[in-house]
Amino acid sequence: MTSRRLRIRLPLLALICFSLLPLCGCGREISKSVSTFDYLDTIIRITVSAGSESEADSALSGCLDIIRDYHFMLDADGEGFVGRLNKSETVSLSAEEKALLLSALGMCAETDGALDISLYPLARLWDIGGGNHVPDEDEIRETLLRCGYEKLPPVTDEYALPAGMAIDLGAVAKGYIADKLSDYLNKAKVKSALIDLGGNIYALHEKTGGAPYRIAVQSPSDPSGRIAVVEGGDVSVVTSGTYQRYFDKDGRRYHHIFDRRTGAPAQSGLLSVTIIAPSSYLADCLSTAVFVMGEEKGAEYISVQSGVSAVFALEDGSAALYTGGEGGGYTVIMEGGK
């Protein structure tokens, strides 16, 4: 070929080759999921993407094992450390149990009691979803004497609760477990995963193909509708809402998120609070706490939580988004024109 022709043909060839490159990016990825009703009193669904079917299967069964173990450990009426403490036993805490208890109590203090793990006596009194009892003033007052995280003794290796008190880690359990699952899946080198523990969502990495996970925030008033979508990876979305567990009586709704100041379901003007954060444990803690705080105090609290965002669903049907500074690796897209 003449050098002139070469000068034209070579770049053209390069262009064609360059445009074909994207096709080489396809690696093998197998996606599998598992669902179960057996644990945590709710439906659990885990989906993983791994390099082979056996890797996916082993990751999933590893997840189920972890969930089963924590379900046992954290059951407030079971035989794990929480259940035994609630039966007034003295329990030898493992390192992890001690750390968890300390951390949870720390969150109670930080949220000034908006999150309080010691309200189990109150929960038993109201028995939402069971006896559905609306207690009177005396019952509440008496029960509140046996509640209050500040009344719990400092955490020691051999631990026991004061008489009549009881704790419940239900408000933080799902988030805690989700974080443990994501640690496990990271070590198991799965390519991507979606963890759904009864609506407590954690998205590990991005979806196959590099697209971000899309997690909808359910609308409190319409179960098939959504008020926001979170797009991102390595992020958790956790909601606390009045619609999750409640009973109606005499025209009033009594839900399961208690306010320790009143001894009754929190009346904060909110229908739900959804926290978006890289840590599912943090999101779970904050979703309860911020709900009790209400919009004003809650927004203020969120504004100093770096990398955390919150979607508030208000009683008037509107929704608001608050963010605590940069970071997070996710985008929150509100539905509608706001």
Place this chain on the structure above:
Amino acid sequence: MRNRDYIRRLTVYALLTSLSMIFSYIESAVALPLPVPGIKLGLANIVSLFLLYNGGLAGALAVSAARCALTSFLFGTGLWQLAFSLSGAVLSLVGMYLIMKTGRFSIFLISMAGGILHNAGQLLVAFFTIGGAAIGYYAPVLLLSGAVCGLITAACARAVFKVYKGGRIE
């Protein structure tokens, strides 16, 4: 040395560059309000075709590049728009030259291919910058319009060739 031939060529190219800029301007002034961005008649391609047949690829590329650059500076359309038009022009010229060199096709097919390639080049740039499924949605329509406009420019160029009495420029 700046001999006569050099001056002649420089003048011809300069004239053709201005001519193609005028063509560009005319077609955007009478732009049809079609719902798709990027549908243009491509009248400037008449100049490109003329150059390809009477000058060679280098001359055609030079004039097109000059036109894109000058248009971008004069009308302040920005670097991004410049990349857009350049990519379309280069891809289309190179393609047309290659097809022309095979000697087996008439100006109509060459110009149609040029029109398609011109829009294809722009679609590629759009794909790599703003991206999105929007590109796939518009691609067929844009390529089709490129083909049709290519045929129209071929007819116009032929009319010019019929009365052109000068020789080759290079």
Place this chain on the structure above:
Amino acid sequence: MTEAEKRLPPKREIVIIIAVLALLGLLAAAVGFSGGKAETARVLVDGQTVKLLSLSADCEYLYTGSEGAENLIVVKNGGVSVVSANCRDGLCVNQGAKSRAGQSIVCLPHKLIVQLEGDSSEVDAYAK
């Protein structure tokens, strides 16, 4: 131009030309009529999503970008359109209202795309 080049194209070439036109035409039609009713409109600027609008409720969104770029995007009756914009060519406004999944409205000067999505805008999970 040689005398040979001035001739009209031979039959073989005409067939090729018509075939190419027909193919592109079919593709354009196929893409144009594909896609069901759209549910959401995603506003992307420079490839990044800046807003996701639901088409089920009429609403307005004013996009303001760098260097004073503005596009007013309106959702009405299940369709979305760019009602006004201060871009150079105003082509985005000419594109009218779109309502089918897969369609889009493009504002090249502002690097803005309003992409309509239907079932493909499904989410991977619901936080509840």
